[in-house]
Amino acid sequence: MLFRVDFASPQPLGDQIAASVRRAIAEGTVSPGDRLPAARTLADSLGVNVHTVLRGYQRLREEGLIELRRGRGAVVVDDTAARGRATLQLRVRELVELARELGLSEEEVVGMVRRGLG
Template sequence: MLFRVDPASPQPLGDQIAASVRRAIAEGKVAPGERLPPARSLADSLGVNLHTVLRGYQRLRDEGLIELRRGRGAVVMGGSGAGGRAALMLKVRELVDQARQLGLTEEEVVGLVRQGLA
């Protein structure tokens, strides 16, 4: 799995790491049950702080895409829905980015999503 970060990007490095994993899961390049690189190793290879990698991994855990266990590391969640969930999160990130560019408030975005669900 290839991780890339762009220090010149306005997107935080931890978010860039999470986006790399999210995209790999969505595209089926990472299978359920597969282990991600240890945070310390990934931080060293990318030249970033360990906590930056951990923030990215924690974001993915909060999204339900990976499981973090002491001694076992970061593992992609099992089940057939992981790829679909990752693809959906990519679209959510795009929606949020576009809403920010348009200057929409959080409440306006949530309202739009609620309208779409109705």
């Protein structure tokens, strides 16, 4: 799996790390049960603080995409819906980025989503 971070990006580094994993899950390049790199190893290879990696992993855990297990590290969940959730999260982030570029307010974007769900 390829991890990339852009130190010049306004997006927090932990979020960039989470996005790399999310993308890999959505594209199917990582599978349920696959282990992610150890936080310290990944931090060293990216040149970031280990807590930055852990923040990214924590976000993925909160989204239900990985499990954090003591002694086993971060593992992609064995859940058929995980790939769909990862894809949806990517699309949501793309929506938010586009909305910001267009200067839309949060209320406008939420309204559009609500109308789309209706």
